[in-house]
Amino acid sequence: MNFDPRFSGRQFASVGTRPIRPDGVDKVTGRARYGADFNMAGQLVGRILRSPHAHAVIKSIDTSKAEKLAGVKAVITAKDLPDLTDGDAAMYDILDNCMARKKALYDGHAVAAVAAIDARIARQALKLIEVEYEVLPHVTDVDEAAHHHAPLINDQVFTEGLEEKPAKPSNVTKRTQFGHGDVHAGFAKADFIVERSFKTEQTHQGYIEPHACVASVNPDGTADLWVCTQGHFVYRQHCAQLLGMEASKLRVTSSEIGGGFGGKTHVWAEPVALALSRKAGRPVKLVMTRDEVFRASGPTSATSIDVKIGASKDGTITAAEATLRYSCGPYAGSWAEIGAMTAFACYKLENVKTVGYEVLVNRPKTAAYRAPSAPMAAFAVESAVDELAHELGMDAVDFRIKNAAQEGTRASYGPVYGPIGIGPTLEAVKHHPHMKAPLKANQGRGMACGFWFNFGGQTCTDLNIGMDGSVSLAVGTVDVGGSRASLSLVAAEELGIDYSHVKAIVADTSSLGYNDMTDGSRGTFSSSMATISAARNAIKILRERAAQTWDIPVEDVHWEKGHAIAKGEKYGNLSPLSLKEIAAASGKTGGPIAGHSELVADGAGVSFATHICDVEVDPETGSTRVIRYTVVQDAGKAVHPTYVEGQYQGGAAQGIGWALNEEYIYGKDGRLQNAGFLDYRIPVCSDLPMIDTQILEIPNPNHPYGVRGVGETSIVPPLAAIANAVSNAVGVRMTHIPMSPPRILAALDAEREG
């Protein structure tokens, strides 16, 4: 029976309730095992030597002194990770990022690694490795790097996406364009036009758990990897390819994950740990320090964005245009492309054009950060939209409602929308009491909208029914924030049993088929679809067993509320058989009962949010406090509403940090100056107010329960909402994120000086 993923309205018994998560007790008692909490017999400590230079040729590496140090069991360089990528440019970049081959491309780029019997000896050994560098000119700023005079990071890069292949190499790897209509004609019809340029600085996901793994390569070529990751199947593929192994020989177990937000979607240290283990012949534990996490994992892009929006007097947007430059680190990426796709996705536009430029810089390789690339584009667009509303003399919410995309709108990035939530979130905000609350001196209110695609992807799930009638659910999407609870609810719902009888786990790569990683807000969306499918397959078997027991045709057996029911008056004397009863007899009726599911979860419903924010700005210090914050977002269907609220609140809090304080600060020497939580300050408890949430449920037509991903959209509006609030509070348009006290004071000074 083919699985039908279409939405069908139903009354829920389990979905929508708020039980305690199955992994909760382990996490409040300290028993949950994260990346660094696992150990193996004979385990060594791995450490990585990193380049102090932003851009340098590696002329030679002498490891002989380190190798002679007592207690050192292996030293590796790029030579120990030979190029097996076979022309796959993206994999080559991953390899080069794991261990620099010819050039160090950023401060923190790995150049060598050691494995020793303890951390102290490993640290000593790093100091004995002699690397001869030829320091090259570097560039860390996105606009400077895009300039044709900038130092070239890779002389093999010629900008793609231009009409003609350029004659000279460039740091701009790719140009992309989206849109429809004729923006020139649209601007000609406009009565008001706002045109502005914006910048955002680079931020880090800031997960509290540093990257950590234990790698063990056996003499027979098999290997185990314990690792904190958002996608252990992807890590297996990448590590196996880079190490020259068969994927099935490498068993990857995902530990509990201490935050990822997109930052644990790429391998960095794991291939190095495996190479060290292979060379040393012993297990190797490799844990990044916080300094390494900042310098050498994958922060988000720094951006520079120009926006132009025009509207007629009646408030209709006639044309919208944006040019977006996103830093990628030293390797090609598609970050500006995503920004260009999302920039105007909230609006119904006749004429729209966005152009993205991917820019190489001497900074760590950009990685995904929660709705990657969308918050910066939304900051620029939603700031300009607010300004345009002001020029038109229209309320900022009404102006957005008038131009909001709706079902049937052709999105600026191409597709035609199905049922979507942008209009309803705006209407909810318009009528929210927050919008009417009075403000005091130096306070301002802002609002902004945000969009995220959401993703589905390859998903595989096993559902096994024990002889006692309890259910083991094995999923392959890493649980980053409560999905084992939501997926247990879904299994309970579909089978018609109580949540307490379901236990969900995340299976390792040898126990389950391939799963894409937990990204794109897909964890609950895709694995719930696979869980529903697996449960329906199990129910089919349960019905067959009941039919067999009763000796009636299976077509006459229905499944209702956890019981097989014989339908038809002729079966009037047959009592329903519970799942538990059928399971207890399974040994005599055909053996274990299970449901499996392998699918590509298409149809992830797009997601929209609108946020409201009140700030108070101290005009003397430029310091800003968020004093009230409200998130309104469409969840499709909130499976576990408490964890949906948690996603809304967490994304908002990260956005607040990004908007007001967080940024990578590079010195003229190209070195990161704030690689720690003291100087890269993320919001603490006393920085924030309660974050109010309102969940809207506009069912996703492509999911049986109407579920949409909820994890990422919440970080898209905050930069703009807070910038609009600050601009309203101080009377000056803020165009540079983060709006740290010096930037706000500078903006106020500039305004005073006219």
Next chain:
Amino acid sequence: MAGVAVSTTINGDAVEYLCQPDETLLEVLRDRLGLTGAKEGCGTGDCGACSVIVDGRLVCSCLVLGAEAEGRKVETIEGMAHGDQLHPLQQKFLEHAALQCGICTPGFLIAAKDLLAKNPSPTEEEIRFGLAGNLCRCTGYDKIVRAVQDAAEVMKGA
């Protein structure tokens, strides 16, 4: 390097260990004693994930030397529940979903326990400043603050 012999009390039990003079209490707890509930998020005292209580004082165990535990009483997350009876803070963290990834949770629970021991009826502001030494990147702190408020009510009634 000669080890330092340390006799201390951890979660009520007498414990003896040898450690290096420059080894932190966090390293001793995690790597020598197998008490991995305290986490290293930064190693510089900025994140609070390694919070423990030493002689009634809340500290980052990454900033305390293992040798400094000599003769003291150390409380860690592993000692917070009594048998199968969770501490009210642990129970309320579960009920309020005050954790997502959970890596910061042991540190928050220890810090909140210390806070409520010193101030059984904290205001929201006192909770927020009392927990300002602990970083959480998932929750936005909203549900953590509510869980501590709720636990304080329960503990007052106990």
